[in-house]
Structures are given as C-alpha cells and as structure tokens.
Amino acid sequence: MLVIVSFFIIHWYTSVFAQSFFLHRYMAHRMFTMNPFWERFFYFFTFLAQGSSFLHPKSYAQLHIEHHNHSDTEKDPHSPHFWKDVISMMVNTGRVYMDFKTGKRESTSPHIKRMPTWDLIDGLGNSHSVRLAFCAAYVGIYWIFAPNAWFFLLLPAHFLMGPLHGAFVNWCGHKYGYRNYETADHSKNTFIWDILFVGETFQNNHHKYPRKLNFATRWYELDLGYPAIWALAKARIIRPI
Numbered sequence: 749m750l751v752i753v754s755f756f757i758i759h760w761y762t763s764v765f766a767q768s769f770f771l772h773r774y775m776a777h778r779m780f781t782m783n784p785f786w787e788r789f790f791y792f793f794t795f796l797a798q799g800s801s802f803l804h805p806k807s808y809a810q811l812h813i814e815h816h817n818h819s820d821t822e823k824d825p826h827s828p829h830f831w832k833d834v835i836s837m838m839v840n841t842g843r844v845y846m847d848f849k850t851g852k853r854e855s856t857s858p859h860i861k862r863m864p865t866w867d868l869i870d871g872l873g874n875s876h877s878v879r880l881a882f883c884a885a886y887v888g889i890y891w892i893f894a895p896n897a898w899f900f901l902l903l904p905a906h907f908l909m910g911p912l913h914g915a916f917v918n919w920c921g922h923k924y925g926y927r928n929y930e931t932a933d934h935s936k937n938t939f940i941w942d943i944l945f946v947g948e949t950f951q952n953n954h955h956k957y958p959r960k961l962n963f964a965t966r967w968y969e970l971d972l973g974y975p976a977i978w979a980l981a982k983a984r985i986i987r988p989i
Contacts, residue, residue, distance in 0.1 A: 751893040756902055761946075762797035763909040767808075768946050768973050770794045775809035778859055779961045780977075780986040791866050795873050799882035801910035802873035806863045807848040810855035814844065815918075816958060819933035826918040829934060834919045838911060841918070849874075883907050913945065921951030928965060929956040940969055947971030961988055 770790045773779045782790070795802055811825055820827045825844035831837035847853040854860065872878050886906040890899060905912055925936035929952055938949035947963035950971060954963050964971040980986045 749895045749899075752890060752895075752899050752902075755889055755893075756906075759797075759799075759906055759909060760944075762793075763799075763801075764913050764944075764946055764948070765973060765976065766790070766794040766797040767803070767910060767913055768948050769977060771803060771805055771808045772812060772948070773961065773973075773977070774986075775805045775863060776812040777959055778989065779959055780981070780988045782986045786985050787864055788866065791864065791869055795869050798873075798910045800879045800886070800907050801912075802879070803845075803910045804849050804870055804874060806865055807845055809863055810848040810853070810857070810860065811841070811845050813855045813857045813860075816955070819931075819935065819955060820922060821933075826914075827934075828919045828923045834915050837919060838915045841914070842911075913948070917945055917948045917951070921949045925949070925952070927952045929953070931955050937969070941972075942970065943972050946973030946976075948973075959989075 771794065774782070774790070791805065794805065814823070814825055818824045820829055822830060824830070826837050826841040828834070828837055831840065844853070848855070883906075886903060890903060894900060920938045921936060922934050923936065925938040927936055931952065933955055935951040935955040937952045939945075942949045942963070950963040950965075950969065953965045953969075954960070957965070961977060962971050962974040964974065977986070981988055
C-alpha cells in the first residue's frame with residue numbers, strides 16, 4: 749500500500765509541477781529564462797512526469813495564450829461558463845489544442861517563434877505506442893504492489909494526469925472561490941493554500957498579474973510551486989524576468 753500511495757503522490761506532484769513550471773510559467777508566459785541545457789532538461793522532465801498524458805509544450809502554450817486573450821468569452825477554449833459540464837469543456841479544449849498541434853491554428857503571441865521544440869521528445873511523447881507503454885508501466889506497478897483490486901481505480905488518473913489537472917484548474921478556477929481583484933473575466937482563487945495544484949488555482953491573481961512569478965498575492969495565500977521556483981532562481985538554473 750505504501751508503494752502505491754507514494755507512487756501516486758510522486759506522479760501527481762511531478763506532473764502538476766511540470767505543467768505549472770515548464771508549460772505554463774515558462775512556455776506560455778516566459779516569466780523566466782534558462783540556458784539550452786536546462787531547457788532540454790525540463791522538456792525531458794515534463795515528458796517523463798506527464799507520461800501517457802504528455803502535452804506538446806508549444807501547443808499547450810498557444811492554447812493558454814488563447815485562454816488569456818479571450819478569458820471567459822465565447823472564444824475562450826476552456827471557460828466553464830459556456831459548457832454544461834467539465835467533460836464538454838475539456839473536449840472543446842482538446843479540439844483547440846489539436847488545431848494548434850496540427851498547424852490549423854497559430855497564436856499571434858510575439859514570442860511564438862521563440863518557443864522551443866524538440867522533435868525527438870515531441871515524437872515520443874505523442875506516439876500512441878509510447879503512451880501505451882507508460883500506461884502498461886503504471887498497470888505493472890499496481891499489479892505488483894497494490895494490496896487489493898480497489899487501488900486499480902486510481903489508474904485512470906495516472907493515464908490522464910495532465911488533462912485531469914487542467915480540467916480541475918480551468919473549471920474550478922473560473923467558477924468557485926473568492927476574488928482579490930476585479931478583472932474582466934470570472935476568474936477565482938479556489939484555495940487559500942493551493943497545496944494540490946502548486947498555485948495554479950489562484951486564477952484571479954494570475955489573470956490580474958499574468959507575468960507575476962508568485963501566483964499568491966496576499967500574505968495568507970500559499971503558492972506551493974513558488975518556493976521551488978525561488979530555489980531554482982537562487983541556484984541560477986533560471987533567471988526571472
């Protein structure tokens with residue numbers, strides 16, 4: 749049981765950190781810079797952490813830019829205010845994401861041409877066989893270490909970890925919680941201490957200050973991802989802009 753619980757926690761937090769740190773704060777918002785070695789390191793880290801649910805970094809970034817440009821309007825790819833349930837919202841998110849991935853759409857963001865790509869990892873991460881291999885590895889771990897069959901109900905969360913995090917943040921972060929700032933959208937701060945999503949549910953704070961590295965803005969709020977980012981900056985692995 750301890751192995752399964754530990755594995756779930758490790759997969760949860762490595763995946764959500766990869767999405768928050770690399771895909772969101774670095775790729776989409778360029779809140780900091782890093783040299784080519786560390787860029788490749790975190791690109792590969794994101795591939796391993798997200799596994800079967802790997803999200804193509806450039807396509808994710810373009811999707812997120814679209815969200816900010818049209819937040820909570822009919823053009824927003826994932827506003828909860830235009831869909832009857834979270835599944836419908838995420839199906840539309842997936843459609844827009846695939847449009848960016850296949851080149852049918854492209855963001856007008858000024859840094860779109862500077863977004864890094866890595867053909868090898870993009871190819872592996874988007875390969876059906878590689879995704880299935882990750883799924884098989886998760887099943888194997890549960891097959892060996894799960895004390896009973898009930899634990900296998902956790903497997904779908906492993907298979908879809910990246911979209912699962914996105915679904916929660918985008919649905920709840922624009923629907924439930926409190927607001928520190930009056931913004932043009934319906935963004936909310938879902939938690940006072942965002943322990944599960946390393947700061948990502950501070951959507952109201954983030955939409956008010958989209959380039960602010962620490963998503964918490966009040967003394968009582970906690971962005972769990974920020975201390976790790978602060979440590980990386982102190983170690984000169986990243987350089988905040």
